Amino acid sequence: MQTMKWLWIIVLVALALPAAVPRKIHRSKPTPRLYGDRVPINLIRTTSSKIRQKIVDTHNYFRTQVKPSGANILVMKWHSGLAKAAQRWADHCLGLVHDNATGLYLDGFGQSGQNIFISTGRTLWNFPIRMWYMEYKDFKYGPNTTNEILEIGHYTQVVWATTHLVGCGVSHCTGGKGPLGKDFYMYVCNYAPSGNYKGRLGLPYVAGKPCSMCKDHCTQDTLCTNACYHTDLWSNCAELLRTFGSWVCETDTKEGRERRKFCGATCNCKDKIYYHHEG
Secondary structure (H helix, E strand, O other): OOOOOOEEEEOOOOOOOHHOOOEEEEEEEEEOOOOHHHOHHHHOOOOOHHHHHHHHHHHHHHHHHHHOEEEEOOEEEEEEHHHHHHHHHHHHHHHOOOOOHHHHHEEOOEEEEEEEEEEEOOOOOHHHHHHHHHHHHOOOOOOOOOOOOHHHHHHHHOOOOOEEEEEEEEEEEEOOOOOOOOOOOEEEEEEEEOOOOOOOOOOOOOEEOOOOOOOEEEEEOOEEEEEEEEEEEOHHHHHHHHHHHHHHHHHHHOOOOOOOHHHHHHHHOOEEEEOOOOO
């Protein structure tokens, strides 16, 4: 049996606002002998429903493994719009560069999050997702921790409690333009609603007994199912609701409908789990 080729991987951080933070190569090292290009291309293409489900299942598995355990972590589902955007960006073959705010925008959710992984050989999707998750070793849970997004940003996006949609794409990038001067495979996953909010990296979820914040809406894998399919695009929606009551969510006027659009979660998701900008 021939010796399998070694893969070289380079990982870039996931950012909530990728255009505003300097890019940085976080990790470059040889990996164990895996499969190299012996992995058939059809086992990584996300046009396959089986591959899509494996990507979702892998994310959900790691979301159940967080320590301390999470009381409000939502189960993830596949989103075709996110997948289309991720595939489009992977096809650009720009390596360790994130998409811009326009490319990451998802109607109803605002800017999505993004994780990127590149490899000189094909590898199954569970490997890049696991590599993102492994940043937990550098993560410290709590409100006053000194986590650096360049070190743990992949991990926090993978386990961010209120993120419940994921879509991914992969592309074979030829022409020797990779960071190592070689052809490479570019793996991209986009996430909504995005995670990694500034000042909240140490609190990607609420610590507690699994599903304790969604007791009537829980999977057997201890993930919550009461997701909100809206996002507050204004950071003061809760304050507006407290101050002006139903005015912020009214639908009788054009102005009211506009306000409701920007405060979608506050207006539509009273009993559901979503990110509260005010903590």
